[in-house]
Structures are given as C-alpha cells and as structure tokens.
Amino acid sequence: MFSTPSSTNLQFMPLDRQRYPQNWNQIALSVKQAASWRCQHCKQQCLRPGEKPDSLARSEWTLVTLSVHHANFTPEDNQPENLIPLCTPCHLSLHAVARRKNVSPGQLSLW
Helix, strand or coil, rough: CCCCHHHHHHECCCCCHHCCCHHHHHHHHHHHCCCCEEECCCCCCCCCCCCCCCCCCCHHHCCCEEEEEEECCCCCCCCCHHHHEEEEHHHHHHHHHHHHCCCCCCEEECC
C-alpha cells in the first residue's frame, strides 16, 4: 500500500495541540494498548512507554515508536474507527502517499 521512509528522512516537531482534544494522550494510549503496541500496517512491534533502551539513538527508537493516525486526516475526529495505530515510518509514509498538505506546523514531517 505504501512504502516506509528511511530513518534519515525523519524530522521531528511537536503536534499542533489545538487540533486535538485535551484527553488525546489517553485516547492514543488506549488505541496503542488495544493494538498490543503493534503497527497495523507493517506489524512492527513497537516500544511501550519506559521501554526505550539507552543504547538506541533517537533515530533508531523513533522507528519503533507507535503513533495514532486519523484515517480521515482530521485530528478533531477521534471516533475509534478513525484511529489507526502506526509506527512512525508507516505514519509518515501514509501522509506522503496521500499527498496531504494538512501537516500542522511542528508536526512530524518528511519535508
């Protein structure tokens, strides 16, 4: 469906929190837990909170970090059927393939 970008293409910036509900962290955590911390696309087992080994560089642990994607690309829509657990590379790749320009200032980006 979509390819996975290399770790050298990853850029990190904070989310535009104004587009997310106050309880976003709890919502995202429940989606990740329900997925057993596994990417729905590539099935990569991702790190749970507190599991980051000190031996991994930021670029390495980011590859196994689970995020929650909004299927309709609308962060304000947090219905369970709209939320998909994806590892960082799959999440970024999906946005790139969809050619969506809705990446908020400060959000993860390939550009």
